[in-house]
Amino acid sequence: MSISSTEREVLVVGAGPVGLTAALALRAEGLPVTVLEAGTEDRERPGSRAIFYHRQTLEFWEKMRPGLGWDIARAGLVWSTKRTFWGEHQVYERTYPPPNPNVLPHSTNLGQTDVERILLRHCKDAGVKFAWNQEVKNASTDPEGVTLATTDGREWRAPYVIACDGARSVVRKCVGIELEGPRIEDAFVIVDVAEDPEAPIRPERLYFYEHPAVEKRNVLIVPFRNGIRADIQLRRGDDPSRFNTPEGVKNWISRVLPPKYADRVTWISTYHFLQVVANSFTDANRRVILAGEAAHLFAPFGARGLNSGVPDVVAAARGIKRALTANHPDEARRVIEEAANERREAALYNRNASNLALEHMRARDWRTRLRRAWSVKLARTGMKAGQYLDSAPFGPRAAAKGTEAIY
Numbered sequence: 001m002s003i004s005s006t007e008r009e010v011l012v013v014g015a016g017p018v019g020l021t022a023a024l025a026l027r028a029e030g031l032p033v034t035v036l037e038a039g040t041e042d043r044e045r046p047g048s049r050a051i052f053y054h055r056q057t058l059e060f061w062e063k064m065r066p067g068l069g070w071d072i073a074r075a076g077l078v079w080s081t082k083r084t085f086w087g088e089h090q091v092y093e094r095t096y097p098p099p100n101p102n103v104l105p106h107s108t109n110l111g112q113t114d115v116e117r118i119l120l121r122h123c124k125d126a127g128v129k130f131a132w133n134q135e136v137k138n139a140s141t142d143p144e145g146v147t148l149a150t151t152d153g154r155e156w157r158a159p160y161v162i163a164c165d166g167a168r169s170v171v172r173k174c175v176g177i178e179l180e181g182p183r184i185e186d187a188f189v190i191v192d193v194a195e196d197p198e199a200p201i202r203p204e205r206l207y208f209y210e211h212p213a214v215e216k217r218n219v220l221i222v223p224f225r226n227g228i229r230a231d232i233q234l235r236r237g238d239d240p241s242r243f244n245t246p247e248g249v250k251n252w253i254s255r256v257l258p259p260k261y262a263d264r265v266t267w268i269s270t271y272h273f274l275q276v277v278a279n280s281f282t283d284a285n286r287r288v289i290l291a292g293e294a295a296h297l298f299a300p301f302g303a304r305g306l307n308s309g310v311p312d313v314v315a316a317a318r319g320i321k322r323a324l325t326a327n328h329p330d331e332a333r334r335v336i337e338e339a340a341n342e343r344r345e346a347a348l349y350n351r352n353a354s355n356l357a358l359e360h361m362r363a364r365d366w367r368t369r370l371r372r373a374w375s376v377k378l379a380r381t382g383m384k385a386g387q388y389l390d391s392a393p394f395g396p397r398a399a400a401k402g403t404e405a406i407y
């Protein structure tokens, strides 16, 4: 069966957070949109993924759909304080002023599944159409548009497609685009625990260099709404099963969080992060635009994954709107290329920033070790070095050159 969309209807592949945001961004441009999703509407999504959203992301959401940014901000948890320790000694602390109820907060912390639930509700209210159980198995483009084939034998046709089908993107592979970049050999074990509602912990983000209770491994503790995430950086030569089996987790979690959390574990993952970016964000015919994890994968320190997937789709939707109203096919190609190139440049910037964060945490070269050691000494005398130690595990936060978006 062949299903042709109307002349202006755009298809989005994937109903993850980036695909749902793409659908809302297209609606904000006044375009009709259908989202094709391989899973069912009530599918369980495994793993603990995003929890931290920058103000920039909340602002994008609010702009494309008034009320959305605030819905996510209010559902999430805003940290009051962040602290960094070297061993037993605190080297940095920053307490934020109480949130202004009229301004979106600097960031918010909420499980990705909760964010997806809110996005889905807004998509339905905004008139986005969904086709669940539609796994795309083939994609091809020509100068007029895109043809997608799904595993149940249907064929879909549209002038433009935003591919948000995640890290293993079928659309990306079918149109001949490759991810390029390394896999980081270091392993990180990430554990989520359910918060104890009787005695919630303080909303403080903590980073420990050389945590004394876990034989000087680095540990990050991030509270989010109804939960806490603990992340331990394994050493080269560590056997991950000492840290990622139920017994192994109990052993270290009870030493970095109040011991009761050893019995409140909700998810355990072990990651060797990829630092990859697609060699192009659009196909040869300029009819498909890649976004989110279909286009780039970064280590999560600095929270650049979903936070950069959102500006990806804002740029894609704007480019598609301009292409659909262009007077000449060359003009249409040019605006799609502009959107794709802008976001690829941002992704390369983000990967570099994420690499700097990883280099700092891994401290493999003598320069990094020396800089860290000096910073600890200076931080004890109250100098700005403490701020460097606090921010370096998350990489620089500067804008990517030539783009309006930071991430």
Ligand SMILES: Cc1cc2nc3c(=O)[nH]c(=O)nc-3n(C[C@H](O)[C@H](O)[C@H](O)COP(=O)(O)OP(=O)(O)OC[C@H]3O[C@@H](n4cnc5c(N)ncnc54)[C@H](O)[C@@H]3O)c2cc1C
Residues within 6 Å of the ligand: 013, 014, 015, 016, 017, 018, 019, 036, 037, 038, 039, 048, 049, 050, 051, 052, 053, 112, 134, 135, 136, 137, 164, 165, 166, 167, 169, 170, 171, 190, 291, 292, 293, 294, 300, 303, 304, 305, 306, 307, 308, 309
């Ligand atoms: C441990 C960890 C922590 C993280 N923390 C943060 C954070 O705090 N902040 C942040 O910004 N980012 C974070 N990230 C990154 C963030 O989770 C990802 O960037 C985000 O999930 C990417 O969303 P996506 O929609 O691109 O892809 P996905 O979430 O993978 O969604 C892809 C969707 O496409 C569907 N699909 C796949 N193939 C097909 C097909 N062939 N046909 C139809 N549908 C298909 C899937 O079923 C899925 O619904 C973190 C990641 C990890 C691993």
